[in-house]
Amino acid sequence: MKVSRHLVALLLFTGALQSLPLQAQEVKAGDLVISQAWSRAAPRGAELASSYVTIENKGTAPDRLIGGATDIAEKLQIQQSSMVGGGLTLNPVAGGVTISPGDKVVLAPHGIHLTLSNLKAKMKKGTAVPMTLEFEKAGKITVSFDVLGAASTGPVAPKASAADGSRMKK
Template structure:
């Protein structure tokens, strides 16, 4: 009986490892919790890469992601991708991205994302790429992107295509004027 119980506990532990998301740990910075930081592998010679993550604001005041840096890139920007009248546009958010209190903003393919430009070398699947995010209130926060395959739509174990929870009226970027 003990042997059967032991085998069952091993099987349960193994199953838990198989379904647990493989990826970066949550990073707490003030009232913000940053999770599921990831990027895609890039082909040799590529000069740009996207960075994706979730930012949850557990506080009572808004904060703003205003930029960042990465040793692997010459330039780091916060971007928004949107489709208007059937035309896809991508633009930097010069004033940053607001994270309202009690909300989670998901930076994912096809929406808000980070751009790493002037790459100094390719990002390879399985790598961990350290980056520093800069917030208006929380300050500088170090996270690591887990590099997924070239065509990945979400971090390993997430099982969805991402997006962002915050919906805006047409023409509204979520920025306070």
């Protein structure tokens, strides 16, 4: 069977495009800039999934992330993960997460993050999941979260001044 060089080049190009990492779009709402929105893939039958995001406040007044919702899960909560007695515990973050003027807060693995409970569908790597984040002042903002691999530590993020202060990388 003879295959043209053009077809081979097209197939290689298509494969390369499919392997490129997703780039979540930056969302601006009032004084807030929301970026680096991503989730870990979760297999069919999984009850929980974790999502992460960077929120920057470019205004002069604080705002607070107080919750959110998504069609892919029954519940979205802001939680803090921590190690207690050699085991991982998840606790709700009472009152939400404050984003002070001029600050950048990174919700990241092993720190404050969004927990999706009672998943209604598989969160498949390479897809995007819309979520509506609710802020005390900015209101409800819909953001698309890129689904990365189940073991991903996320895209490279700018330095943080709050939630966990870490730099994430793939």
